[in-house]
Amino acid sequence: MLTRIDHIGIACYDLDVTVEFYRRTYGFEDVHVEVNEEQGVREAMLKINDTGDGAASYLQLIQPIRDDSPVAKWMAKNGEGVHHIAFGTDRSVQKEADYIADEGVRVLYDTPRKGSMGSLINFLHPKDCHGVLTELVQKG
C-alpha cells in the first residue's frame, strides 16, 4: 500500500544554486546530498514535513552529472522543473510494483534499484500514468 508522498523530484541546472534558492526563499534547511552514479545525478533531499506513516516528505533536487543520464535527456527537452513524483510504500517495492503491473502499468526496471538515502526504487511509465513519471520508494 502507498502510504505517503515520499518526494517530488525537481530537475535543475545547478544543484547548489537551487538548494540555496529553496533555503533562502522558503527556509528549507534539512538537506541530505548524495551522488547516484547509476542514475547519473547529484541530488539533494530537502525534508519538508513528517508523514503519518512515520516517514517524511521531501523535495528531491536533481542535477544530471552526465549528458546521457535520463534526467539530462529530459532537461534537454523540458528545461528545469518537476521531473517525477514518488510515493512511499509500506511493503517491498518489488511487491508494490508487481501489484501495479497487474493493473496494466509498465514498470521500468526488472528489479528495484538504489534510490536516495538507502531506499529501493522503481519507476512507472508516464504514458501509463496520465503523463506523470511515477516512482515507488521503499525506505532505506
Place this chain on the structure above:
Amino acid sequence: MLTRIDHIGIACYDLDVTVEFYRRTYGFEDVHVEVNEEQGVREAMLKINDTGDGAASYLQLIQPIRDDSPVAKWMAKNGEGVHHIAFGTDRSVQKEADYIADEGVRVLYDTPRKGSMGSLINFLHPKDCHGVLTELVQKG
C-alpha cells in the same frame, strides 16, 4: 513558515477517468471534488497522507472546464502531467507571499484567491522558482 507539501497539482483530460486510475492502481479512495469557476477547472483532491503540522498532503487532479483557463493553455503545450506544486503555510498566505516577494520572487495575484476546500491561495512565478509553478496554501 511553510510546514508541508499541501498538494501536487496534476492536469488531466478527463477527471473521472483519472480519479478512477488513481483509485484502481494505487487504492487512493479519499476524494473531494469541486468546481473552481475562477480558475476554470473541475478538480479532485485525493488525500495521500497526514502531515506533521496537523494537516494532510493531497494529489490535486485538475481538468480545465474552458479553453481560456490557465490550465487549458498549459495543457495545449504540455499535455497531461504535473502542473504545479503547493506548500502549506502556518501563517496567512498574504504574509507568506509578502515575505517571499521580498526575496525577489514574483507573486501572481495582488490578493489571495479561493483554492480547494475553502483554502486561500497564491502562486509564485515559475521563472523565479527554477521552472516550478509554486502555490502557497492557507488551509480553509
